[in-house]
Amino acid sequence: MKFVTDSISKIELDKLESELNHPSTNRLLNEYVKLNYRIDSKMKIYDTEKSKRLLLAKMRNDNKGPRKLKINRYLKYAALIVLSMTLGYLVKEFSFSEKIEPQFSPNENFITLEREDGNIQVISEEGTTQVFDKKGNVVGSQVGNQLVYKHSNDSEESLPVYNTLNVPYGKQFELKLEDGSVAYLNSGSSLKYPVNFQKGMERKIFLSGEAFLDVAKDKNRAFIVHASGLNVKVYGTRFNISAYPEDKIKEVVLVEGSVGMYATTNELQSGKETLLTPGTKGKYDNLIGDISKETVVTSIYTSWVQGVLVFRNMSFEDILKKLERHYDIEIVNQNSLLSSETFNASFEDMPIEKILDYFKSQYDIDYVIENDIVIVK
Structure with a gap:
């Protein structure tokens, strides 16, 4: 010793x-x-x-x-x-x-509500809060993962007052609008909407990202979604719209009812509106301004609302984008040959490491985790 x-x-x-x-x-x-x-x-x-x-x-x-x-x-x-x-x-x-396997450090990203006067309110998914207008009146309340606005028969405002809900990567949120329409917002999305819809006027909202919309029927007031150059007009329907600014293709998948897709107001007025029927997906190409449609299985595009990720004939590049948004992580693909390869897979709620291990075991796609960044070899 x-x-x-x-x-x-x-x-x-x-x-x-x-x-x-x-x-x-x-x-x-x-x-x-x-x-x-x-x-x-x-x-x-x-x-x-x-x-x-x-x-x-x-x-x-x-x-x-x-x-x-x-x-x-x-x-x-x-x-x-x-x-x-x-x-x-x-x-x-x-x-x-x-x-010891690398673990990801959770990012402190918060859901926020931005009022038209510039005030920003942090939304805690574990708590409750109330939303006030500029006069101090309660116009909405939040409990957990849902924010609900009070119904109003008539708005006293001459112009609509807009709030904007921002949902960061790694989170999802449910919003019920004043007219009873419900929007389920996916990760990395924001929705600008009026506190009260105007009587006799179109119901307009502005989306960046992805949302599943269950629109309340109102034959007298059309519901218009403006999303990164694409416009969708409905009266009462259920559909999914994916319109992230960085995506070349914007998609609308109709589950129920009918919708019309158009790029500009002139197209709508000239009758160039593209109509979708249930079970149809409309695709809008930003670069050429073209709209096409095809028959699809709608559940593939709406499963994220239930927390399930479904990839069908999807390129590896697009899969990585969705994983980045869903898990709020950065993924660097060093294997350019994989980018255009297509894959089929379904994943319920599970850690990102499990999904990466699946691709490694099934397709021999290797990866490492360095400083909370996934690097695909």
Whole structure:
């Protein structure tokens, strides 16, 4: 133990070094290390103190032998204690640390409500709050993951007063408008809407991102969604609209009712409106301003409302975009050959690591996590 307390003499140190190189000591060390490693690896720790206690107990048992042998054994076990403590450090720092999988640090992103006067209110999903107009009247209330506005037969304002709900990456939120229409906002989306819809006027909202809309029927007031150059006109229907500013293609998937898609007011007035029927997806190309449509299975595009991610014939590049938004992470794809590859997969609510492991096991797509960034190799 003099080595540990730094009180060992030069002669004793030479003897210790000699014992370390002795074949019998090496054999004993190997046996001890194997046994102790197996025990401690099960516990996910390396217990240096326990190792010393085991060795000392072994030394006491061996003290029953002749005095000459005792001296050699003390040297032998002193060497083992030194190596055991060193081994404990190395095992802890290298062997076990390699088995610890990287974890993502949660980002402190908040849902916010921005009023027309510029005031910003933070929405806590675990709490409750009320929304006031500029006169101090309660116009809405929030409980958990839902914000509900009070119905008003007539608005006293000559012009609509708009609020904007911002939902960051990694979160989703439900909003019930004054007319009874419900908007489910997906991650990375914002919706600008009037506190009260005007009597006899079209019900207009402005979307950036993705939302599933269940629009209250009103034959006298059309419901208009303005979304990154695309406009959707309805009277009462249920549909999904994906219109993230960075996406080249904007999509509208109709579940129930009917909708009309158009790029500008002139197109609507000239009869160039593209009508969708249930089970149809409309695609708007930003670059060329073209609208096309096709028959689809609508549940594929609306499953996110129930917390399920569904990818069908989707490019790997688009899958990574959706994962970034859903989990609020950054993904760097270093394998350009994968970008245009298409995949089919479905995932219920689970950690992002599970999804990445799926692609690794099924398609041999390797990845690493560095500083909360996923790097696809």
